[in-house]
Amino acid sequence: MxxxxxxxxxxxxxxxxQTRLLAASQKRHFDRGQIVHNGLTDCTGLFLxxxxxxxxxxISEEGREITMYRLFERDICLFSASCILRSIQFDIVIEAEKxxxxxxxxxxxxxxxxxxxxxxxxxxxxIMASRFSDVMWxxxxxxxxxxxxRLAHFLLEESALxxxxxxxxxxxxxxxxxxxxxxxxxxxxxxxxSEGMVxxxxxxxxxxxxxxxxxxxxx
Amino acid sequence: MxxxxxxxxxxxxxxxxQTRLLAASQKRHFDRGQIVHNGLTDCTGLFLxxxxxxxxxxISEEGREITMYRLFERDICLFSASCILRSIQFDIVIEAEKxxxxxxxxxxxxxxxxxxxxxxxxxxxxIMASRFSDVMWxxxxxxxxxxxxRLAHFLLEESALxxxxxxxxxxxxxxxxxxxxxxxxxxxxxxxxSEGMVxxxxxxxxxxxxxxxxxxxxx
Numbered sequence: 001m002x003x004x005x006x007x008x009x010x011x012x013x014x015x016x017x018q019t020r021l022l023a024a025s026q027k028r029h030f031d032r033g034q035i036v037h038n039g040l041t042d043c044t045g046l047f048l049x050x051x052x053x054x055x056x057x058x059i060s061e062e063g064r065e066i067t068m069y070r071l072f073e074r075d076i077c078l079f080s081a082s083c084i085l086r087s088i089q090f091d092i093v094i095e096a097e098k099x100x101x102x103x104x105x106x107x108x109x110x111x112x113x114x115x116x117x118x119x120x121x122x123x124x125x126x127i128m129a130s131r132f133s134d135v136m137w138x139x140x141x142x143x144x145x146x147x148x149x150r151l152a153h154f155l156l157e158e159s160a161l162x163x164x165x166x167x168x169x170x171x172x173x174x175x176x177x178x179x180x181x182x183x184x185x186x187x188x189x190x191x192x193x194s195e196g197m198v199x200x201x202x203x204x205x206x207x208x209x210x211x212x213x214x215x216x217x218x219x
Numbered sequence: 220m221x222x223x224x225x226x227x228x229x230x231x232x233x234x235x236x237q238t239r240l241l242a243a244s245q246k247r248h249f250d251r252g253q254i255v256h257n258g259l260t261d262c263t264g265l266f267l268x269x270x271x272x273x274x275x276x277x278i279s280e281e282g283r284e285i286t287m288y289r290l291f292e293r294d295i296c297l298f299s300a301s302c303i304l305r306s307i308q309f310d311i312v313i314e315a316e317k318x319x320x321x322x323x324x325x326x327x328x329x330x331x332x333x334x335x336x337x338x339x340x341x342x343x344x345x346i347m348a349s350r351f352s353d354v355m356w357x358x359x360x361x362x363x364x365x366x367x368x369r370l371a372h373f374l375l376e377e378s379a380l381x382x383x384x385x386x387x388x389x390x391x392x393x394x395x396x397x398x399x400x401x402x403x404x405x406x407x408x409x410x411x412x413s414e415g416m417v418x419x420x421x422x423x424x425x426x427x428x429x430x431x432x433x434x435x436x437x438x
Binding site (some may be wrong): 116117143181 | 307308
């Protein structure tokens, strides 16, 4: 197992610490659309992504969603082990956006090693600081960027991730990423279409003018 | 000096670690309105609040503000030492909202002890997780709560902090807390006034119906 590839400070763990983490870790597979983690009461462990894509999001009381961040190959999913930190007082849901292979390090094993290892505790700090930065970026976007810029950014990001300009996305799904009602997304997409930036058909959004979308994104 | 009162794991530090932290720490005073920390390039150290009140906020490119969280007596201000964590990639500003007395633990000393002490690294993790939870609460408010609820919450919080129902607050200042334009705040306050919940005069907002404000807040 290649846990050392996920933890740059692996060599600073003692041999018994390394052995405990290795012995406890298990291989996991998630199908596309499967829920990996569901709120504060759920605390399986950390997931180390070998391949695939995870999406972390929050849900309002009324069931509306907004994407906080995504995780890719070689990323560590920390909040699926939120019980290792008492002060984490928020619910997030993590779902597999693509079929995902991961190593799972159980929360209790990880917590015990982290409590005695300064290098692992400091590295955990860095992972959390990185997610904190993602959420601060999102807050900045929501507060100060208009929806047209956020939608342009989202479409370009999807296009890069899927490596295609023809995106299979419903307006409702886009709304769930951006925390916006479907109707609002539809209206904005129609405006984009009238400006020649996209072409809409049932269940797909084709990006027809990447240059203008990029200009809009960085406006 | 009473650093142990801020760090519940103080006894788990070695004697030399305790001595280094104590020897490096300095007393600091901030006047009301003084800037304690200004963005990523600024990295003085951690502030341990003996008395007073700090406000952490972000600013848009256009100069608009939104309050992320506040810190009070016995709280630890971590992000004024943001350089101790490489992965913190966001700018925040911290200002003294009231005259504030604090111990300052220099960032480099703290970082060195944290790198070798698992208890201090884990406690730092808890502080960050707590601020992360504050920001997630804010994100939830912004995304899903209407401005009338957020304004009612803010007025009630101010009233509790200042221990008075007659608040000295300009509409611009309220806008800076809520991340909203002054005109929008004025309009909402006038609606509150027409409903008998507040009474407005130059530079003050008097809360005249706490019950209804509380009902609105928890609507």
